[in-house]
Amino acid sequence: MxxxxxxxxxxxxxxxxxxxxxxxxxxxxxxxxxxxxxxxxxxxxxxxxxxxxxxxxxxxxxxxxxxxxxxxxxxxxxxxxxxxxxxxxxxxxxxxxxxxxxxxxxxxxxxxxxxxxxxxxxxxxxxxxxxxxxxxxxxxxxxxxxxxxxxxxxxxxxxxxIRSGSPAPGAVLEVAMSHPDFTTPEEKQALLALHTDGIHGRPCGSAGLEYLAVARGELDAVAFSWENAWDHAAGLLLVHEAGGTDLTLTGEPFRITGANALPFTAARDEPTARTLHDLLRAARPA
Structure with a gap:
C-alpha cells in the first residue's frame, strides 16, 4: 500500500x-x-x-x-x-x-x-x-x-x-557532532576521539540541516549520540540516496526502531564513515 x-x-x-x-x-x-x-x-x-x-x-x-x-x-x-x-x-x-x-x-x-x-x-x-x-x-x-x-x-x-561525493584526498574532515549537553560521559569520551589530526569537529545545529549538508557534499560527516527517529529518519535516507552511508558502533546501519549502539556516524562515503566508526569504537568498545 x-x-x-x-x-x-x-x-x-x-x-x-x-x-x-x-x-x-x-x-x-x-x-x-x-x-x-x-x-x-x-x-x-x-x-x-x-x-x-x-x-x-x-x-x-x-x-x-x-x-x-x-x-x-x-x-x-x-x-x-x-x-x-x-x-x-x-x-x-x-x-x-x-x-x-x-x-x-x-x-x-x-x-x-x-x-x-x-x-x-x-x-x-x-x-x-x-x-x-x-x-x-x-x-x-x-x-x-x-x-x-x-x-x-x-x-x-x-x-x-544531488550527490554527496567524497572528500578530497588528504583534506581535513569536517564533522558535526552531538552537542556536549546531550551526551553521557561515555558518549562524550567516544566523541572526543574525533578531535584528532585530520578531523575538525564542531557541535551540530539542526540535525536535519546537518544531514542535508552531508548529502550535498558541504559537510563530510555527522556523529550523533541519540537515536530519536524524528531527528534521523529523514536525513539518513537523504544521505543514503545521495551516495553516503551510516554505521553504528557495531558496524550495522542505524535502526529507526531503536536499540542502536551509540554514537553512530553518517558520512558522504563509506571510507569516511569507516574512519569515524573505527575512532568511535576504539574510544568506546561496543
Whole structure:
C-alpha cells in the first residue's frame, strides 16, 4: 500500500504527484504555524521540556498537529510518530514497530535556533513502514530549501538530483557532532576521539540541516549520540540516496526502531564513515 501510494500509476515516484502533495502539506504547515511565529515568540510560548537545552514552542506543537491531520488524510490508515506526541505519550513510538505506514515528524528541528531567531531550523517528515524509511522531506522554511529523497530513486534539492561525493584526498574532515549537553560521559569520551589530526569537529545545529549538508557534499560527516527517529529518519535516507552511508558502533546501519549502539556516524562515503566508526569504537568498545 505504501509503495503504491508513492509510485502511483506511473511506477516512478518523481512523476506520480504524491511527493508534491506531501511537499505541499509540509510547506503549508510551515507557512501557517511556524513562520508567523519566527522571531515573534513571546516568553510564555517557549517551554523547557527536559532542561534549558531542550525547548518546545507553540510553533512546534501547532505545526505537528497541522501535519498530523494533513498527512494522515493523504494516506488513509497511516499514523504519525511526532516528537511532541511522543513526549506526551511515549507509547506512540511503538507505532514504528507496527504494520501501519508511519509518518515520522519533527515539526521544528533546531528549536533552539528557531527560538534565537536563527534561520537554521527545518521541518522533517519521513514515511516508513516495518522499520524501513521509504521517503523523506527536509524543509528549511526560513531558507526556502526543500530536499526530498525516495528509497531507491535518489535525492533531490530544489528538484535537482544531488550527490554527496567524497572528500578530497588528504583534506581535513569536517564533522558535526552531538552537542556536549546531550551526551553521557561515555558518549562524550567516544566523541572526543574525533578531535584528532585530520578531523575538525564542531557541535551540530539542526540535525536535519546537518544531514542535508552531508548529502550535498558541504559537510563530510555527522556523529550523533541519540537515536530519536524524528531527528534521523529523514536525513539518513537523504544521505543514503545521495551516495553516503551510516554505521553504528557495531558496524550495522542505524535502526529507526531503536536499540542502536551509540554514537553512530553518517558520512558522504563509506571510507569516511569507516574512519569515524573505527575512532568511535576504539574510544568506546561496543
Amino acid at each position: 505504501t509503495e503504491e501510494f508513492l509510485s502511483g500509476t506511473t511506477g516512478n515516484p518523481w512523476e506520480s504527484g504524491t511527493l508534491a502533495l506531501v511537499e505541499e502539506a509540509v510547506r503549508k504547515a510551515a507557512a501557517a504555524e511556524i513562520m508567523p511565529r519566527f522571531r515573534q515568540l513571546a516568553a510564555h510560548e517557549i517551554v523547557e521540556k527536559n532542561g534549558p537545552h531542550d525547548l518546545v514552542t507553540v510553533a512546534d506543537r501547532s505545526a505537528e498537529e497541522h501535519l498530523t491531520a494533513s498527512l494522515t488524510a493523504l494516506l488513509p490508515g497511516s499514523v504519525v510518530v511526532g516528537e511532541e506526541a511522543v513526549h506526551a505519550d511515549p507509547a506512540v513510538y511503538d507505532a514504528l514497530r507496527g504494520d501501519a505506514p508511519v509518518w515520522i515528524v519533527d515539526p521544528v528541528d533546531g528549536t533552539r535556533q528557531f527560538v534565537h531567531g536563527d534561520p537554521g531550523f527545518c521541518t522533517l517528515v519521513a514515511l516508513a513502514r516495518h522499520g524501513e524509511v521509504l521517503a523523506s522531506w527536509t524543509y528549511a522554511p526560513a531558507l526556502d530549501e526543500m530536499a526530498v529523497a525516495v528509497r531507491g530513486h535518489g535525492a533531490r534539492l530544489y528538484g535537482v538530483p
